[in-house]
Amino acid sequence: MMIEEKALAAAKPKRGRPRSDSVRTLVLKTALELLQEGDTRALTMENIAARARVSKATLYRWWSSPSAIAFEGFLDAVSQHLTWTRSGTLRETLLSQATVLMQLFTRTTFGCTIRRVIADAQSNPELQQAFVASFISPRRNAAKLVLAEAMRNGELRPGVDLDVLLDIVFDPIYLRLLTRHAPLDEAFLIKLVDTVLVGVSSER
Amino acid sequence: MMIEEKALAAAKPKRGRPRSDSVRTLVLKTALELLQEGDTRALTMENIAARARVSKATLYRWWSSPSAIAFEGFLDAVSQHLTWTRSGTLRETLLSQATVLMQLFTRTTFGCTIRRVIADAQSNPELQQAFVASFISPRRNAAKLVLAEAMRNGELRPGVDLDVLLDIVFDPIYLRLLTRHAPLDEAFLIKLVDTVLVGVSSER
Amino acid sequence: MMIEEKALAAAKPKRGRPRSDSVRTLVLKTALELLQEGDTRALTMENIAARARVSKATLYRWWSSPSAIAFEGFLDAVSQHLTWTRSGTLRETLLSQATVLMQLFTRTTFGCTIRRVIADAQSNPELQQAFVASFISPRRNAAKLVLAEAMRNGELRPGVDLDVLLDIVFDPIYLRLLTRHAPLDEAFLIKLVDTVLVGVSSER
Amino acid sequence: MMIEEKALAAAKPKRGRPRSDSVRTLVLKTALELLQEGDTRALTMENIAARARVSKATLYRWWSSPSAIAFEGFLDAVSQHLTWTRSGTLRETLLSQATVLMQLFTRTTFGCTIRRVIADAQSNPELQQAFVASFISPRRNAAKLVLAEAMRNGELRPGVDLDVLLDIVFDPIYLRLLTRHAPLDEAFLIKLVDTVLVGVSSER
DNA sequence: AGCTAAGCGAGACGGTACGTCTCGTCTTGAG
DNA sequence: CTCAAGACGAGACGTACCGTCTCGCTTAGCT
Numbered sequence: 001m002m003i004e005e006k007a008l009a010a011a012k013p014k015r016g017r018p019r020s021d022s023v024r025t026l027v028l029k030t031a032l033e034l035l036q037e038g039d040t041r042a043l044t045m046e047n048i049a050a051r052a053r054v055s056k057a058t059l060y061r062w063w064s065s066p067s068a069i070a071f072e073g074f075l076d077a078v079s080q081h082l083t084w085t086r087s088g089t090l091r092e093t094l095l096s097q098a099t100v101l102m103q104l105f106t107r108t109t110f111g112c113t114i115r116r117v118i119a120d121a122q123s124n125p126e127l128q129q130a131f132v133a134s135f136i137s138p139r140r141n142a143a144k145l146v147l148a149e150a151m152r153n154g155e156l157r158p159g160v161d162l163d164v165l166l167d168i169v170f171d172p173i174y175l176r177l178l179t180r181h182a183p184l185d186e187a188f189l190i191k192l193v194d195t196v197l198v199g200v201s202s203e204r
Numbered sequence: 205m206m207i208e209e210k211a212l213a214a215a216k217p218k219r220g221r222p223r224s225d226s227v228r229t230l231v232l233k234t235a236l237e238l239l240q241e242g243d244t245r246a247l248t249m250e251n252i253a254a255r256a257r258v259s260k261a262t263l264y265r266w267w268s269s270p271s272a273i274a275f276e277g278f279l280d281a282v283s284q285h286l287t288w289t290r291s292g293t294l295r296e297t298l299l300s301q302a303t304v305l306m307q308l309f310t311r312t313t314f315g316c317t318i319r320r321v322i323a324d325a326q327s328n329p330e331l332q333q334a335f336v337a338s339f340i341s342p343r344r345n346a347a348k349l350v351l352a353e354a355m356r357n358g359e360l361r362p363g364v365d366l367d368v369l370l371d372i373v374f375d376p377i378y379l380r381l382l383t384r385h386a387p388l389d390e391a392f393l394i395k396l397v398d399t400v401l402v403g404v405s406s407e408r
Numbered sequence: 409m410m411i412e413e414k415a416l417a418a419a420k421p422k423r424g425r426p427r428s429d430s431v432r433t434l435v436l437k438t439a440l441e442l443l444q445e446g447d448t449r450a451l452t453m454e455n456i457a458a459r460a461r462v463s464k465a466t467l468y469r470w471w472s473s474p475s476a477i478a479f480e481g482f483l484d485a486v487s488q489h490l491t492w493t494r495s496g497t498l499r500e501t502l503l504s505q506a507t508v509l510m511q512l513f514t515r516t517t518f519g520c521t522i523r524r525v526i527a528d529a530q531s532n533p534e535l536q537q538a539f540v541a542s543f544i545s546p547r548r549n550a551a552k553l554v555l556a557e558a559m560r561n562g563e564l565r566p567g568v569d570l571d572v573l574l575d576i577v578f579d580p581i582y583l584r585l586l587t588r589h590a591p592l593d594e595a596f597l598i599k600l601v602d603t604v605l606v607g608v609s610s611e612r
Numbered sequence: 613m614m615i616e617e618k619a620l621a622a623a624k625p626k627r628g629r630p631r632s633d634s635v636r637t638l639v640l641k642t643a644l645e646l647l648q649e650g651d652t653r654a655l656t657m658e659n660i661a662a663r664a665r666v667s668k669a670t671l672y673r674w675w676s677s678p679s680a681i682a683f684e685g686f687l688d689a690v691s692q693h694l695t696w697t698r699s700g701t702l703r704e705t706l707l708s709q710a711t712v713l714m715q716l717f718t719r720t721t722f723g724c725t726i727r728r729v730i731a732d733a734q735s736n737p738e739l740q741q742a743f744v745a746s747f748i749s750p751r752r753n754a755a756k757l758v759l760a761e762a763m764r765n766g767e768l769r770p771g772v773d774l775d776v777l778l779d780i781v782f783d784p785i786y787l788r789l790l791t792r793h794a795p796l797d798e799a800f801l802i803k804l805v806d807t808v809l810v811g812v813s814s815e816r
Numbered sequence: 817a818g819c820t821a822a823g824c825g826a827g828a829c830g831g832t833a834c835g836t837c838t839c840g841t842c843t844t845g846a847g
Numbered sequence: 848c849t850c851a852a853g854a855c856g857a858g859a860c861g862t863a864c865c866g867t868c869t870c871g872c873t874t875a876g877c878t
Contacts, residue, residue, distance in 0.1 A: 016852035017842070466829055
């Protein structure tokens, strides 16, 4: 702990005027607001600057793109709500996590945010990496701890690749968010989790 | 209605100069070429027009966006290679289809194309619908015919929702294309298909 | 004749949409208006575009800087009023020309324009050259025709370098415009012309 | 002792509070350096601060614009070399002064400085006045003393307006610096001075 | 054969956002 | 205190692409 704090202090030599935290907060809030209003194309450096009465130079000093701002705001607002904990059986745990994710996508502005971030990441490798490193990976690591425990408890068949398990449970949720080829609702999640748990083969 | 009108139009070509098919072909080729060269952001109406020595007005007469052009070129080039057929057992069939898709994404320019199309579709509902209607749905329908047969043959557990099955097998492939959070290779596909077939639960 | 017409037609291949003359006129007018309102720093590509409801891209397609626009507007408006003609004696001619120039500088917006153009030309070689080639040189050449005639008439001492004569009569007017170190009025012009004509040396 | 201590402090600005005069000198030197490197637009508060490792706040505390800095540096460096003294005849004196000015403009960085200062003065009344009050007027006053003596000596025709004389001899030099419509060299100066002395009229 | 309509290349045009730059003010910590 | 470092609001810069529009030319089928 102390070491970390020292390292942190050393990383902040604190020359010059310190960064204004109120500006940061305001910018993040404004970006999410803009996305919330419906038109993805309104999330623009220009618009954020005008709306938040912040200079474009300040935006570019700290963020490289509008979606980077939205993503940081998203992380700030959401990461605490996305914690992996056991809730009863393995099935209940998976279903609960899937439901939380689905509700995040459908009931809040964060569906738009994720869609925008993933879209922009296709032409922005930095954002791509930030998305994986700051959102996908931490969540998957937390999930794996829980799933590994389930495996030790005997709920999970030994030999199951946890990464693949996470893929087949959660990727369909992301993809229905992105392509809307089929509804994303509770009924779907139940079928999804149950199919994953039992498998589709008639053998065994 | 539309079908009848189209048939009529095809039967009685309109007055005036007919659409040049060579222009269409050239434009589609050029769009794919631009994507192939690496920078997604280079796929621009302006660039396509300049490269193909075609007027911007002509582009806008027939297509609504650069990604619509790329998508049409993609469909032209690819649809014939993506046909669902049985190849031995259910496992072999699924693995073969997954492999074809993966190779399409990783070995050719079409990975870029799909990434760009899905990205743009997030802010372009028309493109969204065209992507689902012209690519996703036909493929899924073809797949379901094959899978329904497998179910009748007893290879597939009765009661399995075929949509969910398709989701859990193929969506992870799309998502690794989009987020690159983990490698997209043959080893992954094998684990993926086997996990889906057998399920992850230790219960019977 | 036919050949000339053909050459003219060949010189104007007229491909594409022709340039809008109304836009050109509007832009020039707007630039002069902006200068007229007092603040030189308001003459900005941004301001001209906004005021004339013209796209910045259009401005940059045809002009390279705000002062280039102002200068072209100045030339359009002024060149016809600046013609060298004899008006009586050599003294009267010089005084009349000097007066016209002075009034151009002091009674109209064109003083601002010239000041701005000369100022910007200090960091803009293109504008520098355009100023000399399109304004200074033509006027000087016209002047030299008149002065050469005066020399043939015996009003002007043989051997006088006409360039130097033009310099010593007109450069002080420009410089009082630029530095305002002393008033620029009719009384000054009279002393100026008379001093130039007679010389300052007590000899001869 | 005190001198040594001061020198020490000046040599080691890091130890203890740096002396404001060393900052002033450094800033002036840096501004002239920047102009010397060719691009007038590089003379910027930002650039001076960065190059001299001086805070922008310090610059703004003492000067109002980059050209004000350059002008002060110019005055410091140049005023001692521009002294009006008799050198032989009136013609020789005028020619000598003109030559000094021309060489200042063409052989050193000060041509750039003057051009920049006059240019900026067009939109900066303060600078305008400072230029006249600190450079133009003192030089003209010094000149007038010398010329008045020449008039008393009988070299200069009685009744000549000394201001006009100074205008017609020196303004053409400034204007060739500013517009470059014709070369600024010794040959020109000779013709200039001789024409001014003798006059251009053929009449007596 | 002439007419008519659409396809087409060229490119001007109004917009909008981009990302950068400089200005002038400010807020901190160091000496 | 003075000064460095540097954050910040403001706003112009010049570029890129968008989507629309006017041109003149071409290419067909229709009268």
